Amino acid sequence: MLEIQDLHVRVDDKPILKGLNLHLGAGEVHAIMGPNGAGKSTLSAVLAGREGYEITSGSVQYQGQDLLAMSVEERACAGVMLGFQYPVEIPGVKNVYLLKAALNAQRKARGEAEIDAPSFMKLVREHLAFMKMDNSFLHRAVNEGFSGGEKKRNEILQMLILQPHLAILDEIDSGLDIDALKIVAEGVNSLRSASRSMLMITHYQRLLDYIVPDHIHVLADGQIIKSGDKGLALELEARGYDWLLEDAG
Ligand code: ADP
Numbered sequence: 001m002l003e004i005q006d007l008h009v010r011v012d013d014k015p016i017l018k019g020l021n022l023h024l025g026a027g028e029v030h031a032i033m034g035p036n037g038a039g040k041s042t043l044s045a046v047l048a049g050r051e052g053y054e055i056t057s058g059s060v061q062y063q064g065q066d067l068l069a070m071s072v073e074e075r076a077c078a079g080v081m082l083g084f085q086y087p088v089e090i091p092g093v094k095n096v097y098l099l100k101a102a103l104n105a106q107r108k109a110r111g112e113a114e115i116d117a118p119s120f121m122k123l124v125r126e127h128l129a130f131m132k133m134d135n136s137f138l139h140r141a142v143n144e145g146f147s148g149g150e151k152k153r154n155e156i157l158q159m160l161i162l163q164p165h166l167a168i169l170d171e172i173d174s175g176l177d178i179d180a181l182k183i184v185a186e187g188v189n190s191l192r193s194a195s196r197s198m199l200m201i202t203h204y205q206r207l208l209d210y211i212v213p214d215h216i217h218v219l220a221d222g223q224i225i226k227s228g229d230k231g232l233a234l235e236l237e238a239r240g241y242d243w244l245l246e247d248a249g
């Protein structure tokens with residue numbers, strides 16, 4: 001699904017990712033943990049194709065294609081989707097309109113016809129109910145005035161509708177109370193499938209009580225310095241990151 005090799009990325013001439021390697025198989029859920037400033041959001045932004053990042057070396061293969069050569073739109077249509085740490089507000093654009101436009105763009109890229117209005121509304125209402133959001137969210141401007149938890153739920157709603165092959169979730173747990181965290185985790189867990197991979201970025205172990213990853217990696221100073229199974233998260237919770245940083249020298 002995703003093969004990252006020796007990725008080096010600079011932002012404003014400052015090296016941020018310094019030789020990152022990562023392999024995600026189909027159906028796998030990987031968590032990336034690590035201290036603040038390690039480069040976690042930079043990694044997610046580079047995978048999503050955001051501007052302002054200079055890739056100085058390395059490669060990223062997504063389903064056998066050169067991901068870094070693809071435009072943001074091409075990535076989205078190929079099923080790569082990023083859930084933002086800080087979801088953007090889009091004043092003047094209704095949530096329902098964005099969802100429909102995104103879904104139809106994806107269908108068009110796949111040579112499929114636009115979804116008809118009744119089928120679309122049925123699909124949206126089903127997922128809204130699952131995310132415990134009421135219909136009013138459809139008619140509000142995208143994320144405008146949404147609470148932190150509502151924004152994160154809206155990100156997962158988009159994923160439930162667009163069904164990405166590779167979902168990247170950047171600190172989807174930050175700013176959530178425990179009830180919102182459980183709803184978001186249920187949404188993410190319902191997306192798990194043999195053909196979908198997920199990269200979950202989180203600073204805290206708490207999320208991983210609800211979404212249990214297959215593999216955990218620690219990103220520090222632009223490199224993966226340790227990988228393990230879910231036991232590693234518990235060890236990090238107990239010991240912090242310092243012992244790893246010392247080991248890594
Ligand atoms: P994390 O998500 O792990 O907390 P980030 O990827 O957000 O880390 O940031 C990694 C480093 O890159 C930090 O030192 C941060 O200050 C720096 N950085 C990120 N974006 C920019 C930017 N646009 N301009 C300058 N420095 C940046």
Ligand code: MG
Pocket residue numbers: 036037041
């Ligand atoms: Mg951070």
Ligand code: MG
Pocket residue numbers: 040041042085171
């Ligand atoms: Mg971050």
